[in-house]
Amino acid sequence: MARSLLIISRQAPWSGPSAREALDIALAGGAFDLPLGMLFLDDGVFQLAAGQHPDALQQKNLTANLQALPMFGVEELFACGHSLTRRGLDSSALELPVEVLDDTALAALIARFDQVVTL
Template sequence: MAKSMLIISRQAPWSGPSAREALDIALAGGAFDLPLAMLFLDDGVLQLAPAQQPDAVQQKNLAANLQALPLFGVDELFACQRSLARRGMPSEGLEPAMTVLDDAELQALIARFDQVVTL
């Protein structure tokens, strides 16, 4: 049986390649039916902000990759409640839909997976 993996994305969408790499790993793993989930933590929650303008910083839009996660079998998507609150983002209506977790729930989530990759 394949080991389960949690991918934690902690970087803002345009601060470097880490946000895109985390999404690429999730999409590739999902395409191969690996049991994985994705958690957006710290500045990683900024990837979930609506109406981003990546052209302004000469970057590609990550929104299509985010929307594709469920299509590739990555159905378990999580966001950190504290990270959202610190950045003034609402925890309701996130797209794609995800479960918002408090600190205790985050610890339980991380403990549930065999491997944890943080980018």
């Protein structure tokens, strides 16, 4: 039986390669039918914000990668409600539908997975 994996993405899409690497791991795991989920935490919630213009920072747009997650079987997408609120993001205006979790639900989510990778 495959071990489940939770990928926690904590970096903004423009702060370095971590956001893209987290998405690459999720897409690869999904392609191999690995049971996995993805949690956007801290500045990682900025990856979900609509209307980004990464070209102004000479960065690649991650929107296409995010939208490909469900096509690769990565359907368990979560965001920290506290992180969204502190960064002024409304969950109804995000690029992807995510389940917004409070602190108690976050702890239960992390405990549910066999392995956790944080980027």
